[in-house]
Amino acid sequence: MIEPSDNLLLNQSETISSNLAEIIPHINNLFSDTSDLVIRKLTIKQTGEKAILVYLDGLSDKTAINRDVMRPLQFEAGSGEPGDELIMTVSQIVPVTSWAQIEIALLQGSSVLFVSGRSEAYVLDTQGWPQRAIEDPQLETSLKGAHQGFLETGGQNIAMIRRYIPNRELKMKRVIVGRRGQTVVTILYLADVTDPNLVSTLELRIQKLDVDVILNTGELSELIEDHPFSLFPQFVTTERPDTAASQIMQGRCVVIVDRSPSVLVAPVTFMSFFQNIDDYSTRWSIATFLRLLRIFAFFVATFLPAFYIAVVSYHFEIIPMKLLLTLGESRGQVPFPPFVEAIFMEITLEMLREAGVRLPAPVGQTVGIVGGIVIGQAIVQAGLISNVMVIVVAFTAICSFILPNYDMVAAVRLIRFILMILASLFGFVGLVVGLMTMIAHLISLKSLGMPYGSPLAPVRFVDWKDTFIRVPLWLMKKRPTSTKPIQEMRQGNNRLKEDDL
Amino acid sequence: MTSNTGKSITSMQYIFIISGIQVSVSILSLPRDLADAAGTDGWIAIPIGYILSVAAGFIIVKVMQNAPEDTIFDLLSRLMGAWAGKCFALLLGVYFLSFMYDSLNRAILITKDWLLPNTQPYLLMILLLVPTYIVAKHGPQILGRYSEFVFFLSIWIPFIYLFTLENAHGLHLLPLFKEGVLPVLSAVPAMLYPSLGMVTTFILYPHLKNKEKAPINLLISNSLTMLIYLYITIICFVYFSPDEITLYNEPIVSILKSIEFRFIERIEVPFIAFYLFIFSLAWIPSAYIAAFCISWISGKKDVALPLQIFCIVITVSSFFFLPTFNQNDRLGLWIGWLGISIEYVFPLCLLVYIILNKHFQQRTAL
Numbered sequence: 046m047i048e049p050s051d052n053l054l055l056n057q058s059e060t061i062s063s064n065l066a067e068i069i070p071h072i073n074n075l076f077s078d079t080s081d082l083v084i085r086k087l088t089i090k091q092t093g094e095k096a097i098l099v100y101l102d103g104l105s106d107k108t109a110i111n112r113d114v115m116r117p118l119q120f121e122a123g124s125g126e127p128g129d130e131l132i133m134t135v136s137q138i139v140p141v142t143s144w145a146q147i148e149i150a151l152l153q154g155s156s157v158l159f160v161s162g163r164s165e166a167y168v169l170d171t172q173g174w175p176q177r178a179i180e181d182p183q184l185e186t187s188l189k190g191a192h193q194g195f196l197e198t199g200g201q202n203i204a205m206i207r208r209y210i211p212n213r214e215l216k217m218k219r220v221i222v223g224r225r226g227q228t229v230v231t232i233l234y235l236a237d238v239t240d241p242n243l244v245s246t247l248e249l250r251i252q253k254l255d256v257d258v259i260l261n262t263g264e265l266s267e268l269i270e271d272h273p274f275s276l277f278p279q280f281v282t283t284e285r286p287d288t289a290a291s292q293i294m295q296g297r298c299v300v301i302v303d304r305s306p307s308v309l310v311a312p313v314t315f316m317s318f319f320q321n322i323d324d325y326s327t328r329w330s331i332a333t334f335l336r337l338l339r340i341f342a343f344f345v346a347t348f349l350p351a352f353y354i355a356v357v358s359y360h361f362e363i364i365p366m367k368l369l370l371t372l373g374e375s376r377g378q379v380p381f382p383p384f385v386e387a388i389f390m391e392i393t394l395e396m397l398r399e400a401g402v403r404l405p406a407p408v409g410q411t412v413g414i415v416g417g418i419v420i421g422q423a424i425v426q427a428g429l430i431s432n433v434m435v436i437v438v439a440f441t442a443i444c445s446f447i448l449p450n451y452d453m454v455a456a457v458r459l460i461r462f463i464l465m466i467l468a469s470l471f472g473f474v475g476l477v478v479g480l481m482t483m484i485a486h487l488i489s490l491k492s493l494g495m496p497y498g499s500p501l502a503p504v505r506f507v508d509w510k511d512t513f514i515r516v517p518l519w520l521m522k523k524r525p526t527s528t529k530p531i532q533e534m535r536q537g538n539n540r541l542k543e544d545d546l
Numbered sequence: 547m548t549s550n551t552g553k554s555i556t557s558m559q560y561i562f563i564i565s566g567i568q569v570s571v572s573i574l575s576l577p578r579d580l581a582d583a584a585g586t587d588g589w590i591a592i593p594i595g596y597i598l599s600v601a602a603g604f605i606i607v608k609v610m611q612n613a614p615e616d617t618i619f620d621l622l623s624r625l626m627g628a629w630a631g632k633c634f635a636l637l638l639g640v641y642f643l644s645f646m647y648d649s650l651n652r653a654i655l656i657t658k659d660w661l662l663p664n665t666q667p668y669l670l671m672i673l674l675l676v677p678t679y680i681v682a683k684h685g686p687q688i689l690g691r692y693s694e695f696v697f698f699l700s701i702w703i704p705f706i707y708l709f710t711l712e713n714a715h716g717l718h719l720l721p722l723f724k725e726g727v728l729p730v731l732s733a734v735p736a737m738l739y740p741s742l743g744m745v746t747t748f749i750l751y752p753h754l755k756n757k758e759k760a761p762i763n764l765l766i767s768n769s770l771t772m773l774i775y776l777y778i779t780i781i782c783f784v785y786f787s788p789d790e791i792t793l794y795n796e797p798i799v800s801i802l803k804s805i806e807f808r809f810i811e812r813i814e815v816p817f818i819a820f821y822l823f824i825f826s827l828a829w830i831p832s833a834y835i836a837a838f839c840i841s842w843i844s845g846k847k848d849v850a851l852p853l854q855i856f857c858i859v860i861t862v863s864s865f866f867f868l869p870t871f872n873q874n875d876r877l878g879l880w881i882g883w884l885g886i887s888i889e890y891v892f893p894l895c896l897l898v899y900i901i902l903n904k905h906f907q908q909r910t911a912l
Contacts, residue, residue: 473819
């Protein structure tokens with residue numbers, strides 16, 4: 046049986062010939078039906094040798110080739126002795142001998158220079174592929190944070206993080222993943238802070254991957270996460286360099302996947318999904334308030350529809366009389382049981398949301414109108430759905446929008462449906478057992494071997510400084526213990542004394 | 547990382563596991579049982595029972611200090627031969643399995659009684675066994691985290707009970723020793739079943755992070771249990787009239803009927819549902835320990851298989867038969883006696899045996 050993309054490895058050890066007449070057919074053979082391959086023959090003025098330059102059109106920077114390769118080779122005068130060092134003004138020249146290396150280099154945008162009579166070829170750093178400019182992050186907008194988001198080029202993403210941490214302890218591990226895709230995956234961490242076990246575990250998991258290609262960080266995270274069947278995301282993906290840098294400073298690893306505009310943070314805890322970079326740039330009191338608001342919103346977004354179903358279908362005796370009358374009035378005309386009502390509204394909402402995401406912006410507005418006016422208002426007037434249900438669903442939706450992490454919101458959406466079913470079958474008992482199962486699951490989850498429930502289960506009071514509340518920065522002298530950092534202290538005493546004021 | 551360091555239990559988790567097993571289901575009927583035996587003097591039995599259980603706890607720890615890295619079964623096998631270890635494992639397994647079944651049964655009966663009278667009991671059983679299986683199969687570490695988390699989650703409950711004090715009559719408690727000391731002493735056995743659970747130390751001890759703190763932790767957990775019992779019992783005693791309290795099966799729930807907030811009436815309904823969390827502190831650790839005992843007998847490390855068997859058997863059996871309140875009471879009584887022999891008498895005998903054994907070994911060594 047032929048393994049996937051095995052043909053790439055066939056000529057692994059084959060070395061190049063020194064005869065140009067043999068090289069050109071070989072290249073043509075390797076890259077048959079490759080119309081963007083350019084083979085340029087030239088004579089080197091410096092040594093008088095014949096040479097060919099090969100590159101892939103579009104993947105290479107043509108200006109650089111013309112200016113820094115062609116021009117010096119053809120016009121600079123040299124010793125005239127064959128075999129001399131060639132003068133070129135490109136930044137990196139790597140001599141290689143095997144066809145396998147040449148193939149990879151060409152496919153990654155370098156150009157390769159073959160010189161007649163030499164048994165090595167030169168890989169020239171002339172990479173230049175289509176790129177977009179740095180923009181504001183799309184998913185994680187921030188009020189006060191930086192307005193730079195990651196790009197599709199791994200090297201630039203590393204640079205953006207390095208701008209925040211110009212320290213030689215910021216180390217990298219590079220792993221190439223994917224037989225066909227050859228994706229460069231880089232793990233960034235602080236060598237004197239991050240637990241070395243974490244880095245080696247992460248590296249090992251990535252090295253073990255045997256896939257065709259990794260196109261996106263999401264794919265990588267799904268392949269290396271601890272519990273693939275869990276509903277909860279076990280790694281944070283972020284598109285913000287400042288968030289990534291802050292996570293590295295807390296002793297975590299950041300994984301950059303080349304060609305993907307988001308990076309992966311590991312290990313994370315459940316509570317990291319409620320943190321946001323703005324928490325640290327606003328005053329601690331308001332940051333605390335927002336933190337609590339998010340946690341409240343999480344519970345509302347998960348439980349409210351289920352709670353409503355449970356109360357209305359099983360436990361209406363707990364509702365005070367006046368409220369019960371209002372509810373009864375609103376529900377009086379509705380022909381469906383609360384569960385059907387709720388499921389119908391929730392699914393409609395999910396559809397509206399999905400439609401809003403996929404549709405182009407100008408058409409997207411129509412969805413809002415259809416959803417808001419037609420469905421929202423008409424359905425109540427028609428007596429199909431009760432007013433209260435619409436309020437419940439709308440409030441739930443708003444609460445789920447408050448959560449700062451998309452992956453967590455997605456999990457919440459699914460859990461909400463499960464809880465709604467439980468509540469419709471067992472009332473409060475279903476709700477409580479649902480919560481119990483969720484807790485049981487959360488505390489047994491691990492992210493890269495570290496407890497996911499920390500600092501709540503296991504309880505680590507030291508870390509509570511940045512969990513439900515965000516204490517003033519000068520109080521957070523230690524890094525979070527959930528990552529088991531080698532170096533615990535992260536700052537000295539920054540509290541101004543009376544005298545300094 | 548070795549598997550042992552990854553499975554350690556912190557002191558706090560240990561405290562909460564023990565308190566959790568003790569408090570959970572038994573708190574429901576404790577005030578009534580005490581009142582049955584000794585009227586409103588019943589609460590005096592709580593500190594007496596407390597002293598007994600602390601003493602028993604210390605004996606258990608003392609026994610375990612002879613085998614800090616092993617379970618009790620390894621210790622027994624070493625002392626008296628493999629058969630002793632296996633017999634005791636079977637006995638402890640049966641004890642905890644029945645403890646688990648009893649508390650599950652009680653939780654389901656109460657749920658059916660208060661919340662879901664028309665639901666089939668086996669459905670509730672399946673429902674409750676799902677989180678049980680998830681937690682128990684992960685072993686002591688997750689067990690500890692669960693107990694700890696549930697304790698923090700329930701920390702608000704005692705404050706709700708303060709609202710009942712509006713209608714309280716402190717005079718119900720006076721005078722002390724109305725009928726003399728004897729009725730109080732006769733209430734002490736009622737305290738023994740609610741104090742059971744310390745024997746989990748036999749299994750959990752090798753997993754403890756700070757073994758030298760184990761006696762202190764046991765003392766703390768027993769004190770915590772006693773405080774909770776005292777608090778609840780006294781509140782029930784001052785709220786209900788001395789004659790009325792024995793009429794209620796779960797006075798601790800019935801008492802909530804008097805509380806009413808603007809935004810919620812009948813607060814006992816969500817309360818009972820939430821109590822399932824606290825009840826689960828009894829059957830989840832028991833499920834793990836029972837499964838551990840069985841897997842120890844068969845010489846395997848994995849508890850998942852025995853757990854699955856338990857879950858299936860219990861579910862199927864509840865499809866055909868579930869004990870009623872009275873049958874459950876009788877089961878509880880039976881477990882109580884078994885528990886007293888396992889938790890109070892057996893450790894004492896074992897300790898004496900170990901001491902004598904050491905003594906004679908030294909003698910023969912001379």
